[in-house]
Amino acid sequence: MATATQAGADGWTSRTAFILAAIGAAVGLGNVWRFPTLAGENGGGAFVVFYIGCVILIGLPLVLSEILIGRHGRSDAMHSVEKVASDSGVSRGWGLFGGTGILAAFLIMTFYSVVAGWVIYYIGVMGWDFVAAFFSGAPFAGALAAENPDQISSRMTDLFANWPLLLVLHAMFMVATIWIVARGVQSGIEKAATYLMPAFFVLLILITIYGAFTGNFAEAVAFMFNPDFSKLTASAMNQALGQALFSMSLASAALITYGAYVSRETKLAPTAVMIAAADTGVAIIAGLMIFPIVFAAGLDAAAGPTLVFQSLPIAFHTMPGGALVGFLFFILIFFAALTSSISLLEGVVSWCINKFGMARATAAWGVGGLMFVIGIGCALSLNVWSEFRLLPFIPNFADNNLMDTIDGFTGQVLLPVTALLTSIFVGWRADRQLVMAETGLSGGMFTLWRFLVAWLCPIAVGLILVFGLFPALLA
Numbered sequence: 001m002a003t004a005t006q007a008g009a010d011g012w013t014s015r016t017a018f019i020l021a022a023i024g025a026a027v028g029l030g031n032v033w034r035f036p037t038l039a040g041e042n043g044g045g046a047f048v049v050f051y052i053g054c055v056i057l058i059g060l061p062l063v064l065s066e067i068l069i070g071r072h073g074r075s076d077a078m079h080s081v082e083k084v085a086s087d088s089g090v091s092r093g094w095g096l097f098g099g100t101g102i103l104a105a106f107l108i109m110t111f112y113s114v115v116a117g118w119v120i121y122y123i124g125v126m127g128w129d130f131v132a133a134f135f136s137g138a139p140f141a142g143a144l145a146a147e148n149p150d151q152i153s154s155r156m157t158d159l160f161a162n163w164p165l166l167l168v169l170h171a172m173f174m175v176a177t178i179w180i181v182a183r184g185v186q187s188g189i190e191k192a193a194t195y196l197m198p199a200f201f202v203l204l205i206l207i208t209i210y211g212a213f214t215g216n217f218a219e220a221v222a223f224m225f226n227p228d229f230s231k232l233t234a235s236a237m238n239q240a241l242g243q244a245l246f247s248m249s250l251a252s253a254a255l256i257t258y259g260a261y262v263s264r265e266t267k268l269a270p271t272a273v274m275i276a277a278a279d280t281g282v283a284i285i286a287g288l289m290i291f292p293i294v295f296a297a298g299l300d301a302a303a304g305p306t307l308v309f310q311s312l313p314i315a316f317h318t319m320p321g322g323a324l325v326g327f328l329f330f331i332l333i334f335f336a337a338l339t340s341s342i343s344l345l346e347g348v349v350s351w352c353i354n355k356f357g358m359a360r361a362t363a364a365w366g367v368g369g370l371m372f373v374i375g376i377g378c379a380l381s382l383n384v385w386s387e388f389r390l391l392p393f394i395p396n397f398a399d400n401n402l403m404d405t406i407d408g409f410t411g412q413v414l415l416p417v418t419a420l421l422t423s424i425f426v427g428w429r430a431d432r433q434l435v436m437a438e439t440g441l442s443g444g445m446f447t448l449w450r451f452l453v454a455w456l457c458p459i460a461v462g463l464i465l466v467f468g469l470f471p472a473l474l475a
């Protein structure tokens with residue numbers, strides 16, 4: 001097994017660097033695109049409350065579980081689990097859930113890169129618009145002032161119909177990701193996170209303040225925090241759990257892989273809390289950034305995946321300074337997406353390096369290339385392949401194009417299954433002393449954490465998985 005890429009030779013230079021990279025992995029399209037989309041579609045408040053419950057009771061205990069596996073195993077997701085298993089005297093077959101996590105990361109990246117391509121497109125549209133406004137002496141004009149809302153809206157439909165452009169954008173994002181991962185942990189991943197994440201936070205706060213002043217903040221707060229539990233269907237719960245896992249980058253190799261680069265001295269429990277809190281905080285703030293703008297323009301919160309791309313530019317159209325803010329907004333999403341995609345690729349790449357003894361650059365280009373190829377199918381499912389169904393015999397996915405099928409299958413099946421296996425392994429099979437020593441917890445805190453991992457996670461995740469996939473069982 002190659003160790004040169006693991007802790008020591010090329011580990012994090014500091015605890016701060018690790019936390020920034022882990023937060024960088026967690027904060028991404030999941031927070032600024034998928035969370036508002038799902039919260040909007042599922043009626044707001046009740047979904048948000050249930051989501052936060054999932055984060056605290058299921059997500060947080062799992063974050064700690066995954067980092068501890070990585071730090072003990074000191075390798076990629078699969079090899080780390082195998083190491084913990086053999087040191088605990090149980091079957092190395094448990095490495096399976098490391099493998100399903102790696103598979104999840106692989107699949108997520110195929111559509112993630114396509115969506116990130118839309119972001120690049122809108123950076124171009126809004127950036128060009130801002131530059132034009134600036135030089136015509138109106139730097140604080142609303143976005144796309146020369147167009148009417150229908151025209152702005154058709155920007156997205158036009159993009160979706162233009163498959164060559166979609167592929168070019170998808171390729172651009174993939175190449176940027178591969179290039180950073182190929183450079184390695186310290187000079188690539190860590191450097192990217194230490195520049196991009198602070199920039200992200202500054203933009204996030206600025207745009208939220210802007211939205212609070214110019215948008216309909218009160219209505220957004222009511223929408224997000226007044227729960228109407230009649231809207232909380234089994235499928236909404238399944239999506240909330242899947243989103244909590246997705247957003248914290250759980251069950252998809254990242255935290256195990258990054259845990260391997262963490263020093264022995266770092267205390268894992270507070271680190272886990274910081275990662276979960278930062279990720280959830282950003283999701284909530286992203287909601288408070290987006291919904292005031294959406295409501296002020298009288299648009300529908302339940303617009304779906306196009307909310308951020310189709311609705312927001314229309315909203316920026318009518319707002320003072322919308323040209324500039326719109327441009328900054330898409331740059332913000334781009335930064336978030338890039339630090340996440342790096343981690344998605346790294347999870348798979350580090351496994352290839354260890355498993356096949358590949359050079360880092362070879363693995364990065366090879367795996368990234370394969371993700372790109374499957375991603376082509378996702379891009380084409382918006383146009384020429386829109387009628388193609390991959391899993392027509394599974395009710396949840398019968399109506400989904402390839403992109404929605406990969407997204408739905410990872411979020412609603414693969415991530416929950418991997419999380420379920422992780423919690424059973426850490427809660428029941430891994431050596432108790434080993435686990436306790438790695439967590440650094442003792443007494444009541446350890447008991448509480450262990451209870452959540454061993455009992456609550458498997459039962460809750462199992463139930464949500466079964467009822468989410470087979471809602472007919474509830475009737």
Ligand code: TRP
Nearest residue numbers: 028029030247249252254343344
């Ligand atoms: N958490 C990322 C986001 O919110 C998406 C994601 C899921 C991810 N699994 C991951 C990122 C693994 C990096 C590694 O956008």
